[in-house]
Every structure is written in C-alpha cells, then in structure tokens.
Amino acid sequence: MKSIALACVLASWLVATPVLAAPAYTLVKTVTLGAPDRWDYVVFDKDTDRVYVAHGDRVTVVDAASGAIVGQVGGIAGGTHGTAISVTTGQGFTDDGAAGTAVTYDLKTLKVGKSISAAADADGIAIDTANGHVFVANGDTGTLTVIDPVSDAAIATIAVGEKLEYPVGDGAGTVFVAGAANADIVRVDARTNTVTAHWPAPGCTRPHGLALDKAGQRLFLGCANAVMPVLDAQTGRVVTTLPIGRGNDAVAFDPVRKRVFSANGLDGTITVYQQTSSDRYAALQTIKTQISGRTMAVDPMSGRLFVAAADTDPGAAPGGRPKPRPGTLKLLVFAPVEGK
Numbered sequence: 458m459k460s461i462a463l464a465c466v467l468a469s470w471l472v473a474t475p476v477l478a479a480p481a482y483t484l485v486k487t488v489t490l491g492a493p494d495r496w497d498y499v500v501f502d503k504d505t506d507r508v509y510v511a512h513g514d515r516v517t518v519v520d521a522a523s524g525a526i527v528g529q530v531g532g533i534a535g536g537t538h539g540t541a542i543s544v545t546t547g548q549g550f551t552d553d554g555a556a557g558t559a560v561t562y563d564l565k566t567l568k569v570g571k572s573i574s575a576a577a578d579a580d581g582i583a584i585d586t587a588n589g590h591v592f593v594a595n596g597d598t599g600t601l602t603v604i605d606p607v608s609d610a611a612i613a614t615i616a617v618g619e620k621l622e623y624p625v626g627d628g629a630g631t632v633f634v635a636g637a638a639n640a641d642i643v644r645v646d647a648r649t650n651t652v653t654a655h656w657p658a659p660g661c662t663r664p665h666g667l668a669l670d671k672a673g674q675r676l677f678l679g680c681a682n683a684v685m686p687v688l689d690a691q692t693g694r695v696v697t698t699l700p701i702g703r704g705n706d707a708v709a710f711d712p713v714r715k716r717v718f719s720a721n722g723l724d725g726t727i728t729v730y731q732q733t734s735s736d737r738y739a740a741l742q743t744i745k746t747q748i749s750g751r752t753m754a755v756d757p758m759s760g761r762l763f764v765a766a767a768d769t770d771p772g773a774a775p776g777g778r779p780k781p782r783p784g785t786l787k788l789l790v791f792a793p794v795e796g797k
Contacts, residue, residue: 481793485761485790488787489787490765490786490787495513497537498539498623499752500542501763503757505544506521507520508521518530519788524788530549534556536554538551538582540582541584541591550591554580557577560573575602577595577598580622583625584626586626588647592604594634599621619643621634623666625669635667642658644656660698661678661680661682661684663682665681666706666720675690675735678708683701685698685705685708686699697736700728705751707720709753709754711760713758713760714757725749747764747766749781751766753765764788767781
C-alpha cells in the first residue's frame with residue numbers, strides 16, 4: 458500500500474510540474490583510467506581544480522579543465538573509496554577499506570604519507586572546512602572517525618549505530634551522513650563530534666548518494682528504489698520527493714545553475730532537475746551516460762559533470778551491479794550548453 462501511495466504522489470507531482478527545455482548536456486571528453494576496475498567515489502575539488510577517482514588500490518587524479526591525468530595515489534592494497542582535500546595542510550585523504558584506515562597523501566607529489574586507524578569498511582570521507590577536521594564514514598561499522606589533519610591523528614570516534622554511506626559537510630560546523638540501514642540522514646555537530654539528529658526519509662530504501670544546497674539549506678538523498686527525497690537541512694522536514702533512475706550511488710548539486718543530479722548506474726543515465734525554488738524542482742533532462750556510471754561529481758564553475766563508468770558484460774557482479782570489462786574504466790565529462 459505504501460508503494461502504491463508513493464507512486465500516486467509521484468504521478469501527481471509529474472503532472473503538476475512543468476518539464477523545461479533540455480539544458481543539452483553533451484559528452485565533451487572521455488578520459489581513459491583503465492584497471493583496477495572496482496571504483497567508488499568521484500570527487501571534484503575547487504581549490505586544486507582536480508577530479509579524484511578512487512578505484513582499486515589507487516586514486517587517479519585528473520585535471521578538471523584539460524582532462525589530463527595528473528598522477529596516481531597508489532599502493533593502497535585494501536581498496537580506496539572516498540576522498541577529502543585539506544588545502545590548509547596540503548594533504549589529501551583517502552582510505553584503505555579492508556585495513557580500516559585513512560591514508561594521507563601530499564597534494565603536490567601525490568606521495569602516500571601516514572596511515573591512520575579508522576574502522577572496518579572505511580568508506581566515504583568529508584571535511585568540515587569550519588575547523589578543518591576530516592570525517593571518515595566506516596560503513597558497516599556504523600561509526601565516524603574524526604581526524605585532525607594538523608596532527609595527522611584520529612581525535613574522536615562517533616558511534617552512529619547504523620550502516621553508513623556518503624557524508625557531506627556544510628562548511629559551517631555540521632556534517633550530514635546518509636544512513637543506509639534506517640533510510641535517514643544523520644546530522645553531526647562537527648565541533649562537539651556528537652550526533653544531533655536522525656531525520657527519516659519515508660519511502661526511501663537504502664540511501665547512498667547525498668548532496669547539499671548550502672544557500673537554500675536543502676539536502677538531496679539518492680535512494681535504491683529510484684526516488685530522491687529533498688529535506689530541509691535545518692529541520693529535517695521532507696519538502697518533496699523526486700523520481701530518479703535505478704542504481705543511484707551519487708548525487709550532486711550545482712549551486713551556480715541551481716541544478717541537482719542523480720547518477721543512475723543500472724540505467725546508465727543522469728537525472729537532472731532545475732531548482733525553481735527551495736521546495737520546487739522541474740525535470741530538465743535525462744542524460745545518457747553508460748551502464749555502470751553510478752558515481753559522479755560536478756564542477757560548479759564550468760558546470761561540467763564527471764562520471765566514472767566502464768564497459769560491461771551481461772550478468773551482474775556481486776551486489777547486483779553490472780559486471781565491468783577489465784581495463785575499461787573511464788571518466789566521462791559532460792558539459793552544459795550554456796543559455797539553455
């Protein structure tokens with residue numbers, strides 16, 4: 458009954474919401490990354506103007522403007538997942554998921570530095586730019602490890618109590634985390650390292666991707682059942698729920714063009730919405746990417762979208778995901794045709 462009610466709500470929303478002219482995002486570049494073929498988050502950093510793609514035992518660093526590969530952060534045997542950049546200390550952070558550690562590297566040389574204990578299934582990473590601390594989401598463990606980049610040491614462990622996915626910081630002392638087990642958003646005070654709220658997202662199953670509109674104070678949560686709830690980042694109120702494609706693992710928000718994106722790996726698409734107000738969103742375009750393209754990032758200055766994807770074979774890999782062909786991982790770069 459709940460699924461039927463949700464379908465009716467979504468159908469009425471689609472009728473009531475005008476579909477605007479497509480912004481004509483087009484594929485402008487394909488960057489060959491190659492093996493290893495197991496990949497996770499794609500992160501764009503405005504200060505370094507680079508894109509960081511975690512795959513296998515490395516993070517491949519790509520120049521966002523040219524698409525040239527800058528170098529590799531390599532030798533991380535247990536597998537990388539997340540990325541966070543600490544410009545003030547000149548460091549990047551990734552993780553060794555199997556070892557349950559966070560790994561530092563030099564932003565200039567990309568040389569691996571210190572390994573810092575976190576917890577099993579270290580995964581997504583976010584930074585709170587208000588105090589500079591790095592937050593590592595330990596997925597299956599249900600904890601957050603807090604790291605001070607100045608001392609290169611873990612200073613706190615926050616027990617959340619459920620399986621976690623992607624974290625995002627607001628730059629003002631708050632970190633939000635997608636709670637995969639309870640289908641909620643977890644709000645964390647980055648100054649006291651305490652959980653201050655669990656905000657449920659009714660109708661959402663196994664959320665993964667999470668993005669924040671800082672100016673409008675809205676959170677976008679990508680769910681496995683092809684919906685994206687939009688929540689008020691101050692109260693946790695669900696203001697609307699938007700249909701997306703299947704296989705979401707990343708959500709992004711462009712604060713310049715006021716657009717929100719969902720990368721849908723099972724469908725090989727990106728769902729695009731135009732924000733017309735904090736509580737209203739108009740469907741723009743479904744961008745055709747490639748099956749397996751489930752993680753992505755956006756550069757707000759250029760508007761470019763960066764999607765990691767690989768060629769796939771019939772049948773599913775463990776977890777029901779498309780099975781990638783060895784050595785075919787690439788970074789797809791899409792650009793908007795401005796003025797549309």
